[in-house]
Amino acid sequence: METGFGFIDYAVFSAYALLILGVGLWVSRDKDGQQKNAEDYFLASKSLPWWAIGSSLIAANISAEQFIGMSGSGFALGLAIASYEWMAAFTLIIVGKYFLPIFIEKGIYTIPEFVEKRFSTNLKTILAVFWIALYVFVNLTTVLYLGGLAIETILGINIMYAIIGLALFSAAYSLYGGLSAVAWTDVIQVVFLVLGGLVTTYLALNTVSDGAGMWAGLQHIYHAAPDRFVMILDKSNPEYMNLPGIGVLVGGLWVANIYYWGFNQYIIQRTLAAKSLREAQKGILLAAFLKLIIPLIVVIPGIAAYVIINDPTIMARLGASAMENLPGIGTADRAYPWLLHFLPAGLKGLAFAALAAAIVSSLASMLNSTSTIFTMDIYKQYINPNAGDKKTVNVGRLSGGIALLIAVIMAPLLGGIDQAFQYIQEYTGIVSPGILAVFVLGLFWKKTTNKAAIWGALFSIPIAMFFKIGPKGWVAGSGMESFFPTLPWMDQMGYTAVLTMILIAIISLIENKGKEDAKGIPLTKELFKTSPLFNICSFAIMIILVVAYAAFWK
Numbered sequence: 001m002e003t004g005f006g007f008i009d010y011a012v013f014s015a016y017a018l019l020i021l022g023v024g025l026w027v028s029r030d031k032d033g034q035q036k037n038a039e040d041y042f043l044a045s046k047s048l049p050w051w052a053i054g055s056s057l058i059a060a061n062i063s064a065e066q067f068i069g070m071s072g073s074g075f076a077l078g079l080a081i082a083s084y085e086w087m088a089a090f091t092l093i094i095v096g097k098y099f100l101p102i103f104i105e106k107g108i109y110t111i112p113e114f115v116e117k118r119f120s121t122n123l124k125t126i127l128a129v130f131w132i133a134l135y136v137f138v139n140l141t142t143v144l145y146l147g148g149l150a151i152e153t154i155l156g157i158n159i160m161y162a163i164i165g166l167a168l169f170s171a172a173y174s175l176y177g178g179l180s181a182v183a184w185t186d187v188i189q190v191v192f193l194v195l196g197g198l199v200t201t202y203l204a205l206n207t208v209s210d211g212a213g214m215w216a217g218l219q220h221i222y223h224a225a226p227d228r229f230v231m232i233l234d235k236s237n238p239e240y241m242n243l244p245g246i247g248v249l250v251g252g253l254w255v256a257n258i259y260y261w262g263f264n265q266y267i268i269q270r271t272l273a274a275k276s277l278r279e280a281q282k283g284i285l286l287a288a289f290l291k292l293i294i295p296l297i298v299v300i301p302g303i304a305a306y307v308i309i310n311d312p313t314i315m316a317r318l319g320a321s322a323m324e325n326l327p328g329i330g331t332a333d334r335a336y337p338w339l340l341h342f343l344p345a346g347l348k349g350l351a352f353a354a355l356a357a358a359i360v361s362s363l364a365s366m367l368n369s370t371s372t373i374f375t376m377d378i379y380k381q382y383i384n385p386n387a388g389d390k391k392t393v394n395v396g397r398l399s400g401g402i403a404l405l406i407a408v409i410m411a412p413l414l415g416g417i418d419q420a421f422q423y424i425q426e427y428t429g430i431v432s433p434g435i436l437a438v439f440v441l442g443l444f445w446k447k448t449t450n451k452a453a454i455w456g457a458l459f460s461i462p463i464a465m466f467f468k469i470g471p472k473g474w475v476a477g478s479g480m481e482s483f484f485p486t487l488p489w490m491d492q493m494g495y496t497a498v499l500t501m502i503l504i505a506i507i508s509l510i511e512n513k514g515k516e517d518a519k520g521i522p523l524t525k526e527l528f529k530t531s532p533l534f535n536i537c538s539f540a541i542m543i544i545l546v547v548a549y550a551a552f553w554k
Contacts, residue, residue: 005155005348012349016192016356021172024185028177048273052183054286056270056365058294059186061088061287062193063362066298067355068146072333074302077239078228079552082295083248084257086545089291091257093538096284099262101527102443104277111265112377118442118519119450121381126457128377130431131265132403135370138428139266140363140407145414146333147359153325153337154352160412166359167408174364175371175397175404179273182364189357194290196354197297199347204304204339208314218300221307228303231552244488249549252429252493259432263439266369278531285537292544298336305335318342363404371400429489430468433497434460441504446520452507460500467492 005013039046048056073081108114112131116124144163151162173181205217222229232248233240244251261267274280305327308314315322321341327334340351375396380387387395434457441448441456467487487495508517530538 005352006345008346009349009352012346013353013356016353017169020185020188020357020360021169023188024173024177024181027184028173028181046273047275048183048270048279048283049275050279050282051286052187053270053274053280053283054290055190056183056186056361057092057267057283057287058290059189059193059357059361060182060266060270060365061362062294062298062358063143063146066294067197067358068150068333068336070295070298071302071305071336071339072327074228074299075306075327075335076302076329076332077233077237077242078225078230078303079295079299080231080233080239080243080248082299083231083243083253085291085294085299086548087249087253088257088261089288089541090545091254091261092284092288092291093541094258095262095268096281096534097530097538098528099268099443100271100280100284101277102521103268103272104274104280105527108272109376110373111263111268112373115438115442116377118521119438119453123438123450123454123457124377125381126454127435128373130435131373132370132378134428134431135266135366135373136403136406137410140366140370140403141410142414143359143362143366144407144411147356147363148411149333150337150355150359153334154340163408163411166356166363167404169356170360170363170367171401171404174367175400178393178396179269179368179372182361182368183270183273185364186361189361190290192350192353192357193361194293194297194354196351196357200336200339200343200351200354201296201300201304203343203347204301204308207318207342208304208307208311210314210317217304221300221303224307224311225303228306229552230554231549232554234554241486241488242490244490247488247491247494252433252488252490252495252497255433255436255493255497256429256490258440259436263435265373266365269365269369269372281530281534285534285541288541289537292541292548301339302332302335305339367400367404370403371396374399374403429493430464431461433464433493434458434500437497437500437504441501441508443521444523445505445508446516446522447508447512447514448504448520449508449511449517450519451511452504455507456500456504459503460496463499464492464496467496 070081070084103114106114106117108117110128112124112128115127144166145159147166148159148163151157151166152159155162157165173185202214205214205221206212207217208220209216230237232245233243234245247253271280271283274283308318308322309326309328324341325334325338327338336355340348340355343351375392379395379399380392384391384395437460438453438457442453468489
């Protein structure tokens, strides 16, 4: 079977690329000769409708981490990795009801700006520097590496050239147009992402069933690999340390999800650009419904690849070409690119466009948010407080370009990582519990003080490292190792968040002697009141989640 791209595949992909660039540059143009101001560039003039917000949230979220990383995890451990997607749907409801009303009422551009209003400029600066470093050295770098790896596997292009191509593509419209260009192109990106992803899933399952269709293929992989359709892993499962059983539902995954969806600039920035709070909440609902189907696009193909490779009959039917670049132990992230080789002409180009859409939209989102934080929280705070709109927008473009250049240089250094999605979650989990503790207490406990928040943010890192290195590592050779079990990293996140909250609470009570902090946020029932539509849709999402977990509990 031919594995290369044909003329029609290149034509489909080229049409996608031209469409994205054309729309991105068209919406980026200055209206009636007017120069973009900061609100236009960083918050899309606060004009985004709900469907653009929901689409952009998913486009920003779904990237090579999911298409390549989650398919790799689906290959290695199965449907259990879908908890990241399904639990995110529930998390989005919480964010829409309890976090967005406060953020939008404050009229903020960035999450660090909220920290300044609630706590202090010092804490804002600490977190702004942290987020810039995280976006550049972890998020941008990883997405570029995984995207480059996919292109190298699929097209045979050298990974360095692939990384540079992705960087230039994302920069072409996002650096010039700002959030408006990113958000409006994301609407198109999501169409390609979902359609192309579903095509890949259908054809993978159709291959498994020898042409009998998607449903027959799904039944086949379910019966061929029942261990890959268990949502709650037990301790005997070799992947238990990554997804620790019931702890996924009641433990540290909440830390990862609430941090990511509630306090992550490149995610929350879309909702801050909404026409209104109600419009932002409707966008949140659209994103939550889309999250329910994402595992079908990014996890099921990985399981299908696992079944295909372990079935001699199917492999014989595919021919000798199927033996090239096989995913396996230590190379699970090859699963999705390997599957794309077996798509027919035209659909291969569509599937590749879906992957490119996921990568480029995330890169554009991260670039925009990195430049927003640097410009609004560092440049205007410390370097040029009197900068006008033209200067501010230009600095945003320049800082985004520099961030991208650094990520391009760093990306090839990530070679050799298996199950990159798990890797990203684990290392982000070192810092996210402390930030979550600061925000949750800052939002909902008026007695939280600035000094306590700073100490909590700083001390959360050594607390997390204590758990990560493992208590056994601290008592090695003392004979006490058996009293200190090694914890799954997700449980480590949960314990770190709880201990950090306790630390912040103790310092706050000592400092203020039980009194409310002057910057505490007044909370009322009216602030968190949601529309009947939001309530009904939220209830429907929760019912779907209960049914899904009940069906694949074990």
